[in-house]
Amino acid sequence: MKKIFILLVILTNGLLPAQQKIQNGENFAIVIHGGAGTILKKNLTDELEKEYKDKIAQAMQAGYDTLKNGGRSMDAVVAAIKILEDSPLFNAGKGSVFTADGKNEMDAAIMDGNTLKAGAVAGVRTIKNPITAALCVLEKSQHVMMVGSGAEKFVKTCSCEFADTSYFFEQKRWDQLQKIKQTEKMESDHGFVSPVEDKDKKFGTVGVVALDKAGNIAAGTSTGGMTNKKFGRVGDAPIIGAGTYANNKTCGVSCTGHGEYFIRAVAAYDVSALMEYKGLSVEQAAAEVVMKKLKSMGGEGGLIAIDKKGNITMPFNSAGMYRGYMKGNGKKEILIFK
Amino acid sequence: MKKIFILLVILTNGLLPAQQKIQNGENFAIVIHGGAGTILKKNLTDELEKEYKDKIAQAMQAGYDTLKNGGRSMDAVVAAIKILEDSPLFNAGKGSVFTADGKNEMDAAIMDGNTLKAGAVAGVRTIKNPITAALCVLEKSQHVMMVGSGAEKFVKTCSCEFADTSYFFEQKRWDQLQKIKQTEKMESDHGFVSPVEDKDKKFGTVGVVALDKAGNIAAGTSTGGMTNKKFGRVGDAPIIGAGTYANNKTCGVSCTGHGEYFIRAVAAYDVSALMEYKGLSVEQAAAEVVMKKLKSMGGEGGLIAIDKKGNITMPFNSAGMYRGYMKGNGKKEILIFK
Numbered sequence: 001m002k003k004i005f006i007l008l009v010i011l012t013n014g015l016l017p018a019q020q021k022i023q024n025g026e027n028f029a030i031v032i033h034g035g036a037g038t039i040l041k042k043n044l045t046d047e048l049e050k051e052y053k054d055k056i057a058q059a060m061q062a063g064y065d066t067l068k069n070g071g072r073s074m075d076a077v078v079a080a081i082k083i084l085e086d087s088p089l090f091n092a093g094k095g096s097v098f099t100a101d102g103k104n105e106m107d108a109a110i111m112d113g114n115t116l117k118a119g120a121v122a123g124v125r126t127i128k129n130p131i132t133a134a135l136c137v138l139e140k141s142q143h144v145m146m147v148g149s150g151a152e153k154f155v156k157t158c159s160c161e162f163a164d165t166s167y168f169f170e171q172k173r174w175d176q177l178q179k180i181k182q183t184e185k186m187e188s189d190h191g192f193v194s195p196v197e198d199k200d201k202k203f204g205t206v207g208v209v210a211l212d213k214a215g216n217i218a219a220g221t222s223t224g225g226m227t228n229k230k231f232g233r234v235g236d237a238p239i240i241g242a243g244t245y246a247n248n249k250t251c252g253v254s255c256t257g258h259g260e261y262f263i264r265a266v267a268a269y270d271v272s273a274l275m276e277y278k279g280l281s282v283e284q285a286a287a288e289v290v291m292k293k294l295k296s297m298g299g300e301g302g303l304i305a306i307d308k309k310g311n312i313t314m315p316f317n318s319a320g321m322y323r324g325y326m327k328g329n330g331k332k333e334i335l336i337f338k
Numbered sequence: 339m340k341k342i343f344i345l346l347v348i349l350t351n352g353l354l355p356a357q358q359k360i361q362n363g364e365n366f367a368i369v370i371h372g373g374a375g376t377i378l379k380k381n382l383t384d385e386l387e388k389e390y391k392d393k394i395a396q397a398m399q400a401g402y403d404t405l406k407n408g409g410r411s412m413d414a415v416v417a418a419i420k421i422l423e424d425s426p427l428f429n430a431g432k433g434s435v436f437t438a439d440g441k442n443e444m445d446a447a448i449m450d451g452n453t454l455k456a457g458a459v460a461g462v463r464t465i466k467n468p469i470t471a472a473l474c475v476l477e478k479s480q481h482v483m484m485v486g487s488g489a490e491k492f493v494k495t496c497s498c499e500f501a502d503t504s505y506f507f508e509q510k511r512w513d514q515l516q517k518i519k520q521t522e523k524m525e526s527d528h529g530f531v532s533p534v535e536d537k538d539k540k541f542g543t544v545g546v547v548a549l550d551k552a553g554n555i556a557a558g559t560s561t562g563g564m565t566n567k568k569f570g571r572v573g574d575a576p577i578i579g580a581g582t583y584a585n586n587k588t589c590g591v592s593c594t595g596h597g598e599y600f601i602r603a604v605a606a607y608d609v610s611a612l613m614e615y616k617g618l619s620v621e622q623a624a625a626e627v628v629m630k631k632l633k634s635m636g637g638e639g640g641l642i643a644i645d646k647k648g649n650i651t652m653p654f655n656s657a658g659m660y661r662g663y664m665k666g667n668g669k670k671e672i673l674i675f676k
Contacts, residue, residue, distance in 0.1 A: 006611060008673050111602075116602045116603075116635065117602065118601065118602050122485065122572075123485060123486075141569070142572045142598065143569070143598055144570055144572075144598045144602060145571070145572040145573075145599045145601065146569045146570045146572070147460065147461060147485050147486070147570040147572055148461075148485070148570045149570065150487060150568065150569035150570025151569060151570050153568075153569055154568070154569035159597070194538075230486040230488065230491075230492070231479070231481070231484045231489060231492035232486045232487065232488025233481045233483070233484055233488070233493055234460075234482075234483040234484070234485055238602065239483075239577060239578070239579075240577075240580070240600070240601050240602065241577075241579040241580060241604035241607065242578070245604070248594075255431035259482075260480065260481055260482045261423045263456065263482045263483065263578050263579070264449075264454045264455065264456050264482065264578065265454070266578065266579035266583070266604060266607040269579065269604040269607060269608075269611075270607075270611070273607075273608070273611035273615060274615060276535075277611060277612060277615035277616040278615040297454065314562075
């Protein structure tokens with residue numbers, strides 16, 4: 001009888017962790033956004049809509065495969081964002097918009113919900129995939145945020161791929177800049193301090209949040225900023241707590257929208273705080289931030305989030321948001337409009 | 339009888355707002371920090387201790403006078419921080435430490451708890467008082483954060499005073515850089531990614547939080563960063579939510595310490611969130627963040643905070659923090675050690 005009891009103890013001790021691993025395994029999930037704003041069905045051809053959806057599906061699959069193979073959520077985030085950065089469709093990496101002086105200045109951030117370590121770069125110009133630079137800062141430096149040429153210099157310690165500034169030239173983005181500059185000329189009474197946002201109010205940013213089989217959450221965001229931006233403006237994407245946040249205790253969040261409002265609302269961390277301190281679900285917390293707080297401030301945009309159980313939410317208060325998710329149980333959706 | 343009743347109504351209607359104003363008036367308050375770290379009595383001569391305390395008293399008085407005269411909390415914050423920035427004693431403005439390549443790069447932020455508007459600059463080199471640049475961004479731009487030469491260009495739209503880079507040269511700071519560079523040379527095994535913080539772990543930053551007679555809270559922070567910093571590193575001071583936050587609903591906060599931890603903990607906003615969502619007092623919330631959360635992460639430093647009722651707290655988990663406060667009721671203290 002004693003022997004059987006001991007055997008049982010060994011068996012249960014040996015089995016429980018494995019069972020828990022399987023449970024976590026079912027819960028792995030990835031969620032993606034490709035920017036929010038005045039994205040209307042009537043302005044998008046069927047062909048272009050398909051292009052967006054196909055690219056989101058491809059990025060999502062890359063992150064999903066990483067997770068399915070037991071990879072880290074951070075690597076899934078980077079794998080998916082790299083594909084979006086390499087596409088001219090999104091305002092990040094190759095598709096980045098132009099600043100007022102005709103340059104591409106990109107920002108990116110990543111946070112590890114397990115260690116609460118974070119890495120961010122702002123105003124980088126020659127890194128092919130800014131999200132890889134953010135990961136480099138997270139993993140290889142004592143710092144969280146690096147800007148400009150200093151960031152580019154540091155990132156040389158990692159195996160990040162560099163690209164000539166000409167790689168980031170996209171005719172469509174260049175034409176957007178010329179159009180806005182013309183409009184601005186006509187609105188010269190606003191002069192030096194005029195709003196510099198897109199007239200069609202598209203907040204191009206890409207972001208990914210992932211939960212891996214080990215139960216670790218990671219969130220990442222990458223952006224080319226605002227067309228015609230001046231004065232070294234930094235938006236919310238590279239600001240930990242504003243555009244990007246992850247914490248295994250609560251959730252991971254990546255935002256897209258009118259960055260200034262997301263900074264003032266500390267939007268990404270606020271979702272986590274509402275869950276931790278008020279006991280809200282990830283859906284309730286994200287809705288509170290996007291549909292109430294940001295909306296009442298005039299802050300247009302949305303966010304994606306995953307909690308530690310794999311629950312996903314993707315609220316936005318604009319006309320549309322490029323978005324999609326895939327879960328370990330096979331559930332999958334890709335959406336653009338409301 | 340009717341006449342007396344009407345008269346009473348007029349009297350109470352006329353008196354109540356005035357009474358409320360007097361109540362607010364009694365509650366106005368200002369709190370200041372001049373950095374935290376390994377500040378030990380044995381390392382500070384009586385003369386130097388007096389110099390620090392006198393300068394804090396002078397800055398505090400300037401902010402207090404602004405508040406007493408019915409001025410805005412934002413203007414009190416700027417008035418007080420300008421005096422600390424003009425002193426070589428503190429690592430901000432004139433006393434800013436040197437980067438690895440022998441430059442002074444300063445960051446500052448300010449937030450208005452009434453409107454939740456915020457302004458921040460990072461990596462500026464020729465603005466005499468970086469806090470005035472942050473206020474300029476808050477008041478005159480559509481943006482929250484601007485970095486480098488772009489920020490300096492924008493600030494020319496305001497009446498901010500500029501200074502030649504030679505103005506920021508302080509022999510003491512230069513010697514600190516040479517000493518650290520020597521140490522770093524000896525620790526060459528850490529090489530490119532070595533920690534670049536002061537060996538004596540002083541986190542020089544200045545910050546002020548104020549509550550004015552109208553009941554509006556404002557918070558501001560200004561810093562010269564880390565001695566020998568590289569790669570365009572940005573700390574917590576200019577990050578809204580990390581080093582600086584203000585909200586009339588809850589409190590105003592300015593932090594000082596090992597910035598990376600304050601960013602990852604979203605420290606300043608976390609104090610506000612703990613008050614708003616968990617119902618903690620400003621003392622409880624600040625203690626939770628500084629003495630528990632940051633301490634468990636290894637994040638050394640402290641913060642100052644005022645709530646909407648004028649309650650003040652100044653917790654720190656390091657050996658010392660230059661700090662002081664003055665209240666509308668005349669209460670006043672200036673402290674350095676525990």
